[in-house]
Amino acid sequence: MLQVSSVLPIPLSVILIGAVVVCAFILLFQNSEKATTAPGPFAWPLFGNLLSLGKKPHEYLTSLRSVYGDVFQIKMGSHTTVVINGLQALKHVCVKQSEEFAGRPNFYSFNYIANGKSMGFSDYGPRWQLHRRIAQNVIAQFTNKRHNPIEEAIIQEAEFLTTNFLATPGKPVDPHNEIYLSVGNIICALCFGKRYKRDDPDFMQLVKNNDEFMAFAGAGNPVDIMPWMRHFTKRSFNKFVSILETMNKFSLKKRQEHLDTFNKMNIRDVTDALIQMTDDISEEEKLSVGLTDEHILITVQELIGAGFDTIASTLQWTVLFMSTNPEYQEKVHAEIREVIGMDRFPTMDDYPLLPFTEACIIETMRHSCIFPFALPHSTTKDTHVNGIYIKAKTLVFLNLWSVNYDEENFPEPKVYNPYRFLDSGGNVNRSAVDLFRPYGAGKRRCPGEQLARMELFLFFCTIMQKCKFDVIEEEPPVVDSKYGLTLKPKDFKVYVSARK
Incomplete structure (x- = not known):
């Protein structure tokens, strides 16, 4: 016969231990110094609000705005996280209080990216400021010239892209691969001074490396928000390190x-320009902020x-929106045909002459919002926003999706409508364009904005000039x-x- 007394102590002990652990965590959460006075939903111990985020966390967090306002908090695992919503709050933290919100969290995985010498993933300070200035100056060398070799490379690659799109008439085409490879080739032209054959x-x-990194990063690193998980995810994290x-x-x-x-009299590309910078910046200046030549040269990897993925994803969205909105597609083509004709390819000189075409690009960026949270920020010191206290080193999410889908600024935001920008x-x-921030704002604004605008315009114009999508x-x-590090269609x- 089964003895009841021999069975009960085991489950009872488990229940009691579990209850003690839960109570301890609740007390810990209640008694710890508050990172912020922002309101927010109830958060569970250990996991915080992670289980509520679902498959589209940008939409879930935007829905909380109507309950808790433009500045609220959630728990990302063990991290108290302040979410900034809406254009006014975003401009306030990124422009008026730019230095106070320009930090990066000390995530475990960030220490491995670019050997821990990344500009984009490093915290704000004198070293970051010098590194950023170097990167901006180098990019400007290749995007602001009147006779621009990068513009010429984009035009040639756009022509090649349209040829490949039209290679199999009458057969279904998945635009992803060809767009991805073409954008990758422009990055190669910028960084290495040459375009490559597809089978090089x-x-x-390069494409394989980027694919693997984006796939892994898109899945997220649990160790960043739940450090204790590193004991259970060693195999997957080691895979990330291997990539x-x-x-x-x-x-x-x-x-x-x-x-x-290398020949300093012939700077061929970004890599050469960065090599030149290691000589141009004095050792004294580099030493004073802790910047090394390795920091400077690894900038290529970050570019x-x-x-890569951001431009390619946006161009895929343009094809999707044009094919599903044929009336807009025909209007874009008609405008290009009238201004440029069919005998030459578009150039950046055509940019101000094609307002409807530009409006479609802008609306694509608004609607797709491929980077709904940008990279995570952190506060550099104790601060206040809208009367709400936020402690130094607090994790901050900038909810760009809430800006792009704000019904006050963009009525019927789920409708694709380029006329809203005309x-x-x-x-x-x-004024309408200024109502959202596709390239971010403030200290962390995208340093490659000029290049991105050039790529999107030239690729989009060329494929709309030569191709019809049905x-x-x-x-x-x-x-x-589909949710990941970027939102791809x-x-x-x-x-x-x-x-014709």
Whole structure:
């Protein structure tokens, strides 16, 4: 016969221990110094609000705005996190209090990216300021010239992209791969001074590295928000480190090739320009802020990561929106045909002459909002926003989705409508454009904004000039995103035919 007394103590002990642990965590949360006085939903011990975020955390957090206001808090695992919502609050923290919100959290995984010498993932301070200034100056060398080699490379690559789109008439085309490879080639032209053939081993390695990094980063690193998880996720985190090591080896190989052939009288690309910077910036200045030559040279790796997936994803969205809104597609093509014709390819000189085309690009960026939270920020010192206290070193999310989908500024925000960015005269309404921030704002504003604008305009204009996109009636695309580090459109195919 089963003895009741021999069975009961085990489950009872488990229950009692569990109760003690839960109570201890609740007391810990209640008695610890508050990181912020912002309101927010109840958070569970250990996991915080993670279980409530769902598959579309940007939409969930935006829904909380109507309950808790523009500044509220959630718990990301063990991290108290302040979420900033709406344009006014965003401008306040990024512009008026830019230094106070320019920090980066000390996430465990950030110490491994670019050997811990990253500009984008490093905290705010004198070293970051010098590093940022160097990166901006180098990018400007290749995007602000009147006779711009990068513009020429984009035009050539856009022509190649349209040729590949039209290579299989009458057959469904998945635009993802060709767009991805073309954008990758522009990054190569910028960083390494050359465009590659699609089957080039170095180019294939670069694409593979970026694919693997984005896939892993998109899944998130649990150790960043729940440090205790590192004991249970060693295998997956080691895979992440292995991906980073492969990327580092590739960058070192390309850097050495440039060092072996470097000529300061002939700066060929960004890598050469960064090598030149290691000489131009005095050792005294570098030493004073702790910046090394390694910090400077590894900037190439960051430019590849920052300028690859974001541009490619936005261009995929443009194809999706044009194919599902044929009336806008025809209007874009008609405008390009009238201004440019069909015998030459678009250039940046055409930019101010194509307002409806520009409006479609802007509306695509607003609607897709591919980077809904940007990279996480942290406060650099104790501060206040809207009367709410936020302690130094507090994790901060800038909810860009809440800005792009604010019904007060963008009525019917889920509707794709480029006319919202045009005035009554058919010109781009700059006041409307100023209502959202696709490139961020303040100290952490995207340093590659000029290059991004150039790529989006030239690629979009060229494919709209030469190609007509039609949905596949039997397999209509779903206009929705899949969540990751960036918001990509769900996989889709279209018919592509040549414009006459």
